[in-house]
Each structure stands twice: as structure tokens, then as C-alpha cells.
Amino acid sequence: MHALKRTGWTVFxxxxxxxxxxxxxALVPIGMSFYYSFFNWDGLSPMKFIGIDNYVSTLKDTIFWKGVQNNIFMMATGIFGQLPIGLFFALLLNRSLKGIKIYRSMLFLPVVISAVIVSIIWGMVYKIESGLLNGLLSVIGLDAWKQDWLGSPKLGMLSVSITYIWQNYGFYMVIFLAALQNISEEIKEAAVMDGAIGWKHFWYVTLPMLKDTIWVILIFSISNSFRVFDLIYVMTAGGPAHNTEVMTIYMYNNAFQNMNFGYGSAVSMLILLFSLIAIYAANLLTRRSQ
Structure with missing residues (x-):
């Protein structure tokens, strides 16, 4: 008993x-934001207590709800874009191939590149006049398909989302790859002997063994989608006409551009609330599937 207590204190x-x-x-800034959200404060003058007015004003603002809609789109992009692509490349790299370390490094490279640099690179791809994408369409005779990819109200969010997928899929690929390498060889061999090969092996053996990993990655993906800021801010700054604006950009504009830190703090608390709701909903869905 005394040994257990000593071990517990050592761990603590x-x-x-x-x-x-x-x-x-983490916790102290969240508490401070919650406190400031009940005040009208520009960062310089004395704070004025206004109760829940900041929350009411935020929830009445159509631009805020546009940001919520775009965040949900980014969340769906992460779940149905980054996760399958990360798993696909993890499955490809989970084998003995010549130069496998080089392939892994190349596929993981977008993760270690600064989000600002990624935004600049993809901004060049999407340029109207000299962009790589429109240039490629011209070369193959599809000039009618040329677009203002980032300036289009319909395609702006999709274009940003493709960049978001490219930047982050490698992170999930590494997690999936680590999980795949921890699957027991005995289980694999037993499944093959029972006739589970190819697609059956993946569906009935590999995927069930990855359930816990998928849950962790799902949490990462949801939380990242609600924290995305720099990528979109550099590429579009939320334009055109707020069509690519997410909640973090809405918070930044109100807190630092309009110098309304109380309002911005209220928005930050709502971002936290929405992300917790999304994670809780994902938890319920995974429990039902299990």
C-alpha cells in the first residue's frame, strides 16, 4: 500500500x-475569455458590464451563422476527406517497399510546412491569370472551366477545403500507420488462413482493429476544423462577402479589427461550445456503431 502511494505521488x-x-x-485563458465575454471592452477604456448582450448580439448576427456553416463544411472536409486519404496512404505505406522512408517523408511533408507558406503556394495555384490550375485547363483545351477559384462565392470554400485536406492528411496518415504496425501478425495470419484476404481482410480485420484510433483521429479532426484560421485568413481573409469566413476569423475581426474584446471573447466561448457539441455527437455515433 505504501509503495502504491509513493508511486502515485511520484507520478503526480x-x-x-x-x-x-x-x-x-489553456484553462486560465478560457476562464479569462469567459469573464471578458460579459463586458463591453476595447482593451483600453474601463470595462462595462453588459451581461449576456454579447452572446445575444452574436447569435443574432447572420455573418456569425455563415461562419458556423463554413466551419461545419470544414469539419465534413476533415472527416470525409483527410481521414480516408490518410488511411489510404497509411495502408499503402504499411508494407516493405524499396525507398519506403522517402515516400513517407514526402507524404508527410505538407504537415511540417507553415500554414502561411501553404496558403501562398495554393494561392499561386488558384490565381486567375497566372495560376497553375487555370493554366493547366488552358493547355488541355478547357478554357471554359477557368474560374476565379478563391473569389467565387460557390467555389471559394471548396478551393480552401482542398488546401486544408492537402495540408493535414499526412498527420492522420502517420497515426494510422502507427496503429497498423501495432496489429498483431498472428491475427493477420489467422485471418488469411480463414480466407479473409484483400477487401475482406481490410473490412473484417484491419478496420475493426482501428476503431480506437479512428475515434482519436475523429476528435483531432473536429477540433482542428473549429480552430482553422491562418490558412483561410492568408488565402481569402474570409472573402468574398464572408463566403469563406469561419468563426475564428469572425472572432478575430471583431476582437482585433473592431477592438471589441468582450464581443470577441463571447465568440470564442461559442466556438468552444460548438466544438464540444460536435465532439459529443461524434462520441454518441461511435458508441452506437460499437
Missing amino acids: IGMLPALIIYIGV
């Missing part, structure tokens, strides 16, 4: 520095 002391950093970096 070892985790204490990380816990202090987490409280200071």
Missing part, C-alpha cells in the same frame, strides 16, 4: 510541470 510530481503549463496556457 512528474506530471505536475505539464499540468501547470496546461492550466496556464
Whole structure:
């Protein structure tokens, strides 16, 4: 018993520095934002308590709900775009191939590139006059398909989402690859002996063994979709006419452009609330499937 207590205290002391950093970096700012959300404050003049007026004004703003809609689109992009692509490449790389480390590094490369650099690169791809995409369409004789990809109200969000997928799929690929390499060889061999090969092996053996990993990746994907900012801000700044604006850009514009930190804090708390609701809903769906 005394040994267990000593072990418990040792673990607690070892985790204490990380816990202090987490409280200071995450929990304290959340508490401060919650406090500021009840005030009208420009960062300089004295704060004025206004109750829930910031929340009411936010929920009445159609631009905010446009941002919510775009965030849901980004969340769907992550779940149905990044996760399948990450799993597909993980399956390809989970085998003995010549130069496999080079392929893994190349596919993971977009993750380590700065989001600003990614935005600039893809901004050049989507340029109207000298963009790579429109140039390629001209070469193959599809000039009628040339578009203002980022400036189009219909295609702007889709264009940004493609960039978002390209930037992040490698992160999920690495997680899937680690999970695939931890599947027991005995299980694989037993499944093959029972006739589970090819698609059957993936559907009845590999996929069930990845359920816990898929759940973790799903949480990552949902949380990332609600935190996306720099990629969209550099590419479109939320335009045209708020068609690519997400909640984080809406919060930034109100807090730092309009100098209304109380309002911006209210928006940040709503972003946290919506992300928790989405994660809870995903948890319910995964429990039902299990």
C-alpha cells in the first residue's frame, strides 16, 4: 500500500510541470475569455458590464451563422476527406517497399510546412491569370472551366477545403500507420488462413482493429476544423462577402479589427461550445456503431 502511494505521488510530481503549463496556457485563458465575454471592452477604456448582450448580439448576427456553416463544411472536409486519404496512404505505406522512408517523408511533408507558406503556394495555384490550375485547363483545351477559384462565392470554400485536406492528411496518415504496425501478425495470419484476404481482410480485420484510433483521429479532426484560421485568413481573409469566413476569423475581426474584446471573447466561448457539441455527437455515433 505504501509503495502504491509513493508511486502515485511520484507520478503526480512528474506530471505536475505539464499540468501547470496546461492550466496556464489553456484553462486560465478560457476562464479569462469567459469573464471578458460579459463586458463591453476595447482593451483600453474601463470595462462595462453588459451581461449576456454579447452572446445575444452574436447569435443574432447572420455573418456569425455563415461562419458556423463554413466551419461545419470544414469539419465534413476533415472527416470525409483527410481521414480516408490518410488511411489510404497509411495502408499503402504499411508494407516493405524499396525507398519506403522517402515516400513517407514526402507524404508527410505538407504537415511540417507553415500554414502561411501553404496558403501562398495554393494561392499561386488558384490565381486567375497566372495560376497553375487555370493554366493547366488552358493547355488541355478547357478554357471554359477557368474560374476565379478563391473569389467565387460557390467555389471559394471548396478551393480552401482542398488546401486544408492537402495540408493535414499526412498527420492522420502517420497515426494510422502507427496503429497498423501495432496489429498483431498472428491475427493477420489467422485471418488469411480463414480466407479473409484483400477487401475482406481490410473490412473484417484491419478496420475493426482501428476503431480506437479512428475515434482519436475523429476528435483531432473536429477540433482542428473549429480552430482553422491562418490558412483561410492568408488565402481569402474570409472573402468574398464572408463566403469563406469561419468563426475564428469572425472572432478575430471583431476582437482585433473592431477592438471589441468582450464581443470577441463571447465568440470564442461559442466556438468552444460548438466544438464540444460536435465532439459529443461524434462520441454518441461511435458508441452506437460499437
